[in-house]
Amino acid sequence: MAVPILLDCDPGHDDAVAILLAAGHDAIDVRAITTVAGNCPLELATRNACGVAALAGLADVPIAAGAAGPLQGELVTAPDIHGESGLDGYTLTTGEAPLDPRTALELMTATLEAAPEPVTLVPTGPLTNVAQLLSARPDLHTRIREIVLMGGSTGRGNTTPAAEFNVFVDPEAAALVFESGVPLTMVGLNLTHQARATPEVLERIRALPGEPARAVAGWMAFFGGAYERVHGEFAPPVHDPCTVAMLIDPSVIRCVDTFVAVETAGRWTRGATVVDLNGRLGRAPNARVAMELDAPRFWELVISALERLA
Secondary structure: OOOOEEEEEEEOOEEEEEEHHHOOOOOEEEEEEEEEEOOOOOHHHHHHHHHHHHHOOOOOOEEEEEOOOOOOOOOOOHHHOOOOOOOOOOOOOOOOOOOOOOOOHHHHHHHHHHHHOOOOEEEOOHHHHHHHHHHHHOOOOOOOOEEEEEEEOOOOOOOOOOOOHHHHOOOOHHHHHHOOOOOOOOOHHHHOOOOOOOOHHHHHHHOOOOOHHHHHHHHEEEEEEEEHHHHHHOOEEEEOEEEEEHHHHHHHEEEEEEEEEEEEOOOOOOOEEEEEEOOOOOEEEEEEEEEOOOOOHHHHHHHHHHHHHH
16 A cells, blocks of 8 residues: 655755655655745745746645744744755746645644554654644644654764754754654654765656656756765755665665654754663654665666656
């Protein structure tokens, strides 16, 4: 049976690829898409989600806008990586899927209540919407099969030396999610840096027919150039689709069970994920943490999705 998911995102180049990957495989049933401010402001993230959903043939999947900023403090975005639109590099010609009039919280709640089976939440941006859902409706925790999120790291960050972007944008939300008791898998930088859009991968994508492949090729070219300017190397890590790939084929990613805490108060470490791989804290595991990616298999899943969507 297909895995029913609710995708919470802030498109974002890698979020866009995650949407296309989910749409292009029968193993995934996208029940709803919600947006959150992160890679770009909420208005742009929502517009981008509607555009990518139309490109992916998900026009009948409800899309709702969520939090415009973190639970505390000011919003941090990433125009240096994703451009002023949040999705620079290719202009879509396929229109936009309609925006649902409900808020993200309302759509999330309705989706969980209506589903005959528990739904997997797949957050690929800051965790603000998910934290608000878990806080507002603890009675729905059992309607969530698991949370498979892109965020955090077992090592260094990409926004500060200690913190990965999604967790850094809203550490309080991330802490609440990790402490919720809902089954959770963290797909962090240590894993996603194994999913590189190398020149060889881009050549394979450029050779595919259809607008989805042309869009991904354009987005990855821009994303790679921005990554090279900021981080000094081409072949950007394509973070967010790793979450979806794991749900399509669990053998693509090897995980370990461990305890993870989110730092919310550190002067230099706010937003860091403290991953206790060696059991030094003596705490029971609260997460599965992704450790090793079968990169060739991952790219086969992405490319086969783009072929199906052509």
